[in-house]
Amino acid sequence: MATGRTHRPATRSRGIPEATVARLPLYLRALTALSERSVPTVSSEELAAAAGVNSAKLRKDFSYLGSYGTRGVGYDVEYLVYQISRELGLTQDWPIVMVGIGNLGAALANYGGFASRGFRVAALIDADPAMVGKPVAGIAVQFIDDLERIIDENGVSIGVIATPAGAAQQVCDRLVAAGVTSILNFAPTVLSVPDGVDVRKVDLSIELQILAFHEQRKAGEDNGAPADAGGPVAPPVAARTPVADPAAATTAAGAQGDGRNGPDGDMPAVMPA
Amino acid sequence: MATGRTHRPATRSRGIPEATVARLPLYLRALTALSERSVPTVSSEELAAAAGVNSAKLRKDFSYLGSYGTRGVGYDVEYLVYQISRELGLTQDWPIVMVGIGNLGAALANYGGFASRGFRVAALIDADPAMVGKPVAGIAVQFIDDLERIIDENGVSIGVIATPAGAAQQVCDRLVAAGVTSILNFAPTVLSVPDGVDVRKVDLSIELQILAFHEQRKAGEDNGAPADAGGPVAPPVAARTPVADPAAATTAAGAQGDGRNGPDGDMPAVMPA
DNA sequence: CCGTGTGAAGAACTTCACAGCC
DNA sequence: GGCTGTGAAGTTCTTCACACGG
Numbered sequence: 001m002a003t004g005r006t007h008r009p010a011t012r013s014r015g016i017p018e019a020t021v022a023r024l025p026l027y028l029r030a031l032t033a034l035s036e037r038s039v040p041t042v043s044s045e046e047l048a049a050a051a052g053v054n055s056a057k058l059r060k061d062f063s064y065l066g067s068y069g070t071r072g073v074g075y076d077v078e079y080l081v082y083q084i085s086r087e088l089g090l091t092q093d094w095p096i097v098m099v100g101i102g103n104l105g106a107a108l109a110n111y112g113g114f115a116s117r118g119f120r121v122a123a124l125i126d127a128d129p130a131m132v133g134k135p136v137a138g139i140a141v142q143f144i145d146d147l148e149r150i151i152d153e154n155g156v157s158i159g160v161i162a163t164p165a166g167a168a169q170q171v172c173d174r175l176v177a178a179g180v181t182s183i184l185n186f187a188p189t190v191l192s193v194p195d196g197v198d199v200r201k202v203d204l205s206i207e208l209q210i211l212a213f214h215e216q217r218k219a220g221e222d223n224g225a226p227a228d229a230g231g232p233v234a235p236p237v238a239a240r241t242p243v244a245d246p247a248a249a250t251t252a253a254g255a256q257g258d259g260r261n262g263p264d265g266d267m268p269a270v271m272p273a
Numbered sequence: 274m275a276t277g278r279t280h281r282p283a284t285r286s287r288g289i290p291e292a293t294v295a296r297l298p299l300y301l302r303a304l305t306a307l308s309e310r311s312v313p314t315v316s317s318e319e320l321a322a323a324a325g326v327n328s329a330k331l332r333k334d335f336s337y338l339g340s341y342g343t344r345g346v347g348y349d350v351e352y353l354v355y356q357i358s359r360e361l362g363l364t365q366d367w368p369i370v371m372v373g374i375g376n377l378g379a380a381l382a383n384y385g386g387f388a389s390r391g392f393r394v395a396a397l398i399d400a401d402p403a404m405v406g407k408p409v410a411g412i413a414v415q416f417i418d419d420l421e422r423i424i425d426e427n428g429v430s431i432g433v434i435a436t437p438a439g440a441a442q443q444v445c446d447r448l449v450a451a452g453v454t455s456i457l458n459f460a461p462t463v464l465s466v467p468d469g470v471d472v473r474k475v476d477l478s479i480e481l482q483i484l485a486f487h488e489q490r491k492a493g494e495d496n497g498a499p500a501d502a503g504g505p506v507a508p509p510v511a512a513r514t515p516v517a518d519p520a521a522a523t524t525a526a527g528a529q530g531d532g533r534n535g536p537d538g539d540m541p542a543v544m545p546a
Numbered sequence: 547c548c549g550t551g552t553g554a555a556g557a558a559c560t561t562c563a564c565a566g567c568c
Numbered sequence: 569g570g571c572t573g574t575g576a577a578g579t580t581c582t583t584c585a586c587a588c589g590g
Contacts, residue, residue: 317550
């Protein structure tokens with residue numbers, strides 16, 4: 001019976017569960033909408049519906065923050081907006097840098113959701129000299145050589161990577177070396193970072209694959225076609241599967257032609273410096 | 274546990290844990306990279322490192338799929354690629370429609386990760402007449418009035434919503450009515466759908482907010498001093514409740530980390546330089 | 547030996563249901 | 569009465585550790 005867990009002793013004193021933290025932005029968004037409509041208070045039931053969760057979960061989540069509700073009444077919208085904002089750290093200004101201003105990077109830069117939540121795009125950075133100086137979302141793109149200086153001068157601690165997969169790790173390393181300690185990664189690669197640096201990733205194709213899994217299962221149910229277009233998923237033409245053959249005894253399978261360089265190429269790029 | 278055929282042991286054909294499903298695309302990506310390098314086999318340890326999870330978890334995950342490994346040796350890369358692809362439903366062709374071809378929609382349409390995984394963009398749809406006919410990622414944008422026809426003719430069951438928040442629910446309703454049963458939602462809104470329809474959402478700003486939460490904690494650990502740039506915007510609403518929690522030191526470890534960050538530093542660099 | 551595959555222990559998260567307070 | 573806040577029960581996910589087979 002080894003009782004010795006030498007890994008991270010449970011300090012469960014004041015920690016907010018990760019699952020709860022992940023839902024706070026959801027509550028915040030719903031509350032902001034209510035606030036804009038000048039709704040003074042909400043019940044857990046109403047707010048839960050607006051946020052797309054169930055009320056017991058919401059009450060439990062809020063209980064980790066403190067007792068901000070009033071029994072028999074509900075929660076004060078404004079007060080809760082403030083408390084959650086504070087808890088999430090959104091009452092301060094977070095300058096961020098975005099590296100890789102291709103299609104996706106540009107879309108992100110134009111996305112209003114950042115600015116409206118306490119995030120400020122301090123710089124857009126790309127490795128393509130042709131991009132440098134071009135305004136994207138009203139901000140001139142800067143060259144990647146200046147990355148360290150930019151981070152330093154702006155006190156940036158959060159970086160967004162929207163480069164092609166091949167460049168992501170290098171960019172990540174430079175960000176971390178320059179002092180960034182939180183990274184949001186849109187490149188389809190696993191980044192390795194030292195302890196103390198947080199990485200969150202958003203992989204567009206992964207979400208679709210998860211949907212496909214469930215979709216396939218629906219089609220395979222004993223009964224199908226709840227509506228119309230269901231059926232056996234009819235794949236009329238082509239459907240050249242990108243995967244290997246079942247039996248495929250051959251381990252050979254040398255690089256199947258395929259001039260691709262990397263699983264997903266797109267976006268102009270930040271290439272090795 | 275009968276050691277017999279590895280084909281669908283009755284007990285679990287019905288239940289691959291959701292958490293496992295969510296990781297299968299990760300494994301698939303890592304395996305595809307290995308496959309392109311003609312690596313014949315991998316151990317759970319190596320593959321886990323490449324996918325950014327720990328090996329026990331990976332073995333457990335694979336055990337739900339069946340016994341596809343060889344004790345003392347590891348897993349056959351090609352075979353696993355096929356098995357996972359099949360399990361995820363990627364061995365078939367999934368036509369998808371994307372609604373809302375703005376900045377983000379265009380970026381998604383150009384994203385190579387979809388096409389390379391069995392997904393085929395059957396149509397790009399927008400409500401702006403000015404967009405109609407314009408080619409995006411080589412496909413002419415179609416008008417939203419044709420949505421139902423397009424879905425029907427192409428047997429589409431998966432839709433992607435990249436419209437502004439205000440339009441998302443309406444688009445969603447039309448998609449569902451037309452037969453779509455899986456939706457990937459990029460609009461910052463909670464969609465309500467009937468039973469039987471799956472919705473997954475990707476909210477860019479939520480991820481940043483989660484990072485900010487952890488970032489704030491880091492800053493608060495050492496110094497009592499406020500992080501850096503920008504002073505606290507704190508517009509106090511009501512009395513500040515002493516729910517503080519300086520100690521923290523949560524077990525969070527949040528994000529992608531599984532605790533283990535390659536002690537060896539560099540992991541197989543997947544990408545050719 | 548090796549590394550897979552897996553019961554079992556443990557941790558995290560969700561849901562229940564009701565006490566407590568307005 | 570109505571609704572919050574929360575112990576406790578229930579569920580899902582993760583980690584451990586070792587038997588098993590190549």
